[in-house]
Amino acid sequence: MPDFCAAYGCSNHRSLQTRTRGITFHVFPKTGERRRQWELALRRDGFVSSGRTLLCSEYFRSEDFDRTGQTVRLKDGVVPTVFNFPAHLQRPEATRSTTTSRRAEDEPQPNVVSILNVAKTREMVIDFRRVRTSPLPLCILGEDVAVVEDYKYLGVHLDNGLNWRINTDAVHKKGY
Structure with a gap:
């Protein structure tokens, strides 16, 4: 009798083809808490x-x-732990409930x-600090980093408030 994988939607079965692909098969733990953890990990209703x-x-x-x-x-x-469940078996991600916590994200x-x-x-380098704590110039790994007010590169303009626009004409740096 062929041995099939018990995971939801998996069609792998023990054969020469799966062995050449490097797929191995593992028996559920015999008893105890670990066996129950494996059964729950499959997310199959009523599965024993x-x-x-x-x-x-x-x-x-x-x-x-x-x-x-x-x-x-x-x-x-x-x-x-590695499963690709369909949408109805996915666990919903917790969402933030208050506007303050959403704003903080x-x-x-x-x-x-x-x-x-x-x-x-x-x-x-993008400096997200509200108050600059390091003296100018900024130094990373022993290299001085130029501080600019705004930055244009590859058609994207990014200012020091992290606001951006697209479709600019040239690469441009403006220092302060």
């Missing part, structure tokens, strides 16, 4: 595993495996400096 229920390796992270011997084994205590965090790679050889 049997002694021969299998799950294929596609539902585990690569670091969950012990590949030191001739056979591929799961490390102790591992629970399947949108505003830049104080004392944060981001470095964006805007070209293969050029980086742009």
Whole structure:
């Protein structure tokens, strides 16, 4: 009798083709809390595993495996975590309930400096700090960084308030 993966929508079964693709099959834990965790991770209503229920390796992270011997084994205590559930089985993400918490997500965090790679050889530093705490010029990894009031690059104009427009004509830096 062929062995099929018990995951929702998975059609992998133990065969020469799946073995050549590197897919391995793993029996559910025999008893206990870990077996229950595996059953819950599948998110199948009323699902109860049997002694021969299998799950294929596609539902585990690569670091969950012990590949030191001739056979591929799961490390102790591992629970399947890599699933691509349809929308009706997805767990909803918690949304912010107050306007203050939503506004806090949108505003830049104080004392944060981001470095964006805007070209293969050029980086742009965006200073989100409300009050500049470091003396001019700004220095990162021993290199002086030019402070500009606004920045135009590849058709995007970004000012010091992080407001941006598109369709500008030329690359332009204006220092202060």
